[in-house]
Amino acid sequence: MEERIGVFICNCGNSLKNIDFPWLQERTASLQGVAYTKISTALCLKDELESMLADIRERQLSRIVVAGCSPQFKGQIFSHAMEQAELASDMVSWLNLREQCSWAHSSNVSEKALSLMRMAVSEVKLLRPARLAEVVINQRVLIIGGGFSGLSVAVELSRLGIRSTIVEKEASLGGQFKDGGTLEAALKGILYALVAEIAGDSNIEVVTSAEVTSIEGTAGDFVVGITKGSQTSRQTFGAIVVAVGRQTGITPEPTSSKVVACRDIARLEQELEGLPRQVAFLTDASGEHSRMGTLSALAGAVAIRQRLGSEVYIFSQNLKVDSKGAEKLYREAREKGVTFVKFDEKPEILSENGRVKIKVRDVLLKDDVVVYCNLLITGEEAGPSQLPLSTLGIRTDDRGFYQEVNPHLFPSLSGRKGVLLVGSCRADLDLARASLESTQAALKVYELLNQNGSKVKVKVYVDPDKCRACLTCLRICPHSAIGMERESGKERAHIYELACDACGECVAICPAKAIEYEGYTDEQIIANLQAIGEP
Numbered sequence: 279m280e281e282r283i284g285v286f287i288c289n290c291g292n293s294l295k296n297i298d299f300p301w302l303q304e305r306t307a308s309l310q311g312v313a314y315t316k317i318s319t320a321l322c323l324k325d326e327l328e329s330m331l332a333d334i335r336e337r338q339l340s341r342i343v344v345a346g347c348s349p350q351f352k353g354q355i356f357s358h359a360m361e362q363a364e365l366a367s368d369m370v371s372w373l374n375l376r377e378q379c380s381w382a383h384s385s386n387v388s389e390k391a392l393s394l395m396r397m398a399v400s401e402v403k404l405l406r407p408a409r410l411a412e413v414v415i416n417q418r419v420l421i422i423g424g425g426f427s428g429l430s431v432a433v434e435l436s437r438l439g440i441r442s443t444i445v446e447k448e449a450s451l452g453g454q455f456k457d458g459g460t461l462e463a464a465l466k467g468i469l470y471a472l473v474a475e476i477a478g479d480s481n482i483e484v485v486t487s488a489e490v491t492s493i494e495g496t497a498g499d500f501v502v503g504i505t506k507g508s509q510t511s512r513q514t515f516g517a518i519v520v521a522v523g524r525q526t527g528i529t530p531e532p533t534s535s536k537v538v539a540c541r542d543i544a545r546l547e548q549e550l551e552g553l554p555r556q557v558a559f560l561t562d563a564s565g566e567h568s569r570m571g572t573l574s575a576l577a578g579a580v581a582i583r584q585r586l587g588s589e590v591y592i593f594s595q596n597l598k599v600d601s602k603g604a605e606k607l608y609r610e611a612r613e614k615g616v617t618f619v620k621f622d623e624k625p626e627i628l629s630e631n632g633r634v635k636i637k638v639r640d641v642l643l644k645d646d647v648v649v650y651c652n653l654l655i656t657g658e659e660a661g662p663s664q665l666p667l668s669t670l671g672i673r674t675d676d677r678g679f680y681q682e683v684n685p686h687l688f689p690s691l692s693g694r695k696g697v698l699l700v701g702s703c704r705a706d707l708d709l710a711r712a713s714l715e716s717t718q719a720a721l722k723v724y725e726l727l728n729q730n731g732s733k734v735k736v737k738v739y740v741d742p743d744k745c746r747a748c749l750t751c752l753r754i755c756p757h758s759a760i761g762m763e764r765e766s767g768k769e770r771a772h773i774y775e776l777a778c779d780a781c782g783e784c785v786a787i788c789p790a791k792a793i794e795y796e797g798y799t800d801e802q803i804i805a806n807l808q809a810i811g812e813p
């Protein structure tokens with residue numbers, strides 16, 4: 279039976295002025311195989327979408343071209359509508375008339391729109407029904423690290439009915455937070471409440487004094503080695519949440535009893551009573567802004583000023599108050615009389631007559647400032663990451679933080695599907711940010727686990743007859759999504775659908791041309807080019 283192609287063109291509320299839509303419709307209608315064309319003003323809105331589905335049914339259209347905005351933007355709405363109407367959503371070709379045509383030029387682009395239309399019509403003729411694969415996903419989640427972020431994810435997952443195992447290398451839960459000497463009592467209260475909630479939650483298993491020593495497999499089916507003492511057990515999980523935090527370092531390192539680390543203030547509280555007349559905080563001395571350094575200096579300065587009435591200074595290169603509540607804390611510090619000194623060049627720190635001398639060039643005064651104090655409290659800065667990289671296979675940035683796919687759009691997604699990153703192992707985060715990310719990560723895990731038993735579209739496919747088992751694709755895949763499987767007595771590459779990110783690298787590199795990217799086969803690309811008169 280001859281295919282009947284329907285073309286639905288959207289002029290985006292008449293806003294794409296540099297395309298002559300009636301002309302485009304007329305020329306499109308004359309293309310071979312096109313049985314129906316229609317112009318809409320807002321195809322993504324409910325009424326027009328419903329009218330499109332009615333047209334498809336009534337006119338028995340077998341393949342569809344949607345010409346409008348980017349499919350990245352509204353594609354899901356159309357796919358969902360097609361599925362709801364039990365129409366084949368894989369028989370649709372998208373044409374981005376807005377971002378890739380109208381918006382990209384100021385002059386009239388009707389001719390370009392027609393060329394793109396020709397390509398879309400030729401492409402839609404070659405579309406094939408999607409290959410589907412049933413996915414089985416282990417419903418347990420591994421959380422590596424029992425600090426604030428790991429605990430938050432476990433609690434969020436439990437609320438969604440998902441079981442998790444927290445593996446913590448220390449003997450107790452809590453992470454940096456429990457040692458954060460200057461943390462406000464209210465913040466510590468949140469941590470203690472989390473620990474208590476976890477203790478009574480049957481969905482959460484806690485393994486302390488243990489470490490993850492190996493990770494194999496892919497999203498949905500990870501096999502993990504967990505070592506506690508001399509025993510190693512191999513357990514399976516559907517997803518892994520990495521919440522190992524950061525080691526922190528003190529810059530500069532305390533060299534005398536008069537120079538202490540910020541995290542030690544709480545322990546020093548007794549000794550501080552009645553002492554000291556002048557106290558100075560030093561943050562971002564290494565040149566790297568640190569949120570936790572800033573927060574702990576501000577909270578500490580306010581506390582000391584309030585409790586001991588000391589003269590308090592904060593020396594800082596760049597005091598950024600972008601954490602929740604930090605601006606308020608900064609104002610409070612100013613109102614309570616804390617003095618801020620901004621420097622560009624590293625301060626000179628010396629011991630003189632039992633006191634600490636800090637000499638620095640004040641950027642704002644444009645003069646040298648010398649302060650003698652009884653106590654210098656040095657700042658907390660991020661140190662190297664804690665999990666051996668080889669175990670995870672995830673890249674780090676130049677500061678040693680695990681790198682996410684996109685820090686703005688997908689902060690918790692790592693480059694390896696099924697492995698999520700939360701908290702301060704990913705960036706210099708305060709608690710409010712770490713908490714938000716934990717919720718996002720829990721939802722991403724839920725999304726993944728929820729696909730269990732469903733059929734997903736295979737985007738990238740290895741033809742077993744063509745594969746020569748050369749392992750080139752396996753070595754190059756950035757998402758560790760390819761494995762070798764034995765089929766009819768022969769080794770063949772296999773792509774795990776859930777792990778594959780559809781980046782296409784393996785398709786391009788396979789020397790046997792055994793891998794196909796759905797919708798971008800050589801045949802389809804050549805047909806596209808021929809449609810616009812290219813050889």
Ligand SMILES: Cc1cc2nc3c(=O)[nH]c(=O)nc-3n(C[C@H](O)[C@H](O)[C@H](O)COP(=O)(O)OP(=O)(O)OC[C@H]3O[C@@H](n4cnc5c(N)ncnc54)[C@H](O)[C@@H]3O)c2cc1C
Nearest residue numbers: 423425426427447453454455458522523664701702708709
């Ligand atoms: C001194 C100080 C003061 C701070 N003050 C504030 C403040 O006032 N306000 C604020 O919002 N934030 C503050 N912070 C930041 C806050 O503590 C962090 O945002 C928070 O701790 C991040 O939690 P996390 O779980 O991501 O990391 P962490 O708390 O570092 O927890 C990581 C956990 O993972 C475990 N782990 C590490 N490696 C492994 C491994 N290989 N296997 C198993 N487990 C592992 C660690 O033992 C630890 O328990 C401060 C931090 C410090 C250090």
Ligand code: SF4
Nearest residue numbers: 745746748749751788
């Ligand atoms: S690169 Fe091609 S031929 Fe080599 S293993 Fe992968 S699919 Fe098979």
Ligand code: SF4
Nearest residue numbers: 755778779781782784
């Ligand atoms: S398209 Fe190929 S290289 Fe890219 S993630 Fe999928 S399997 Fe790996």
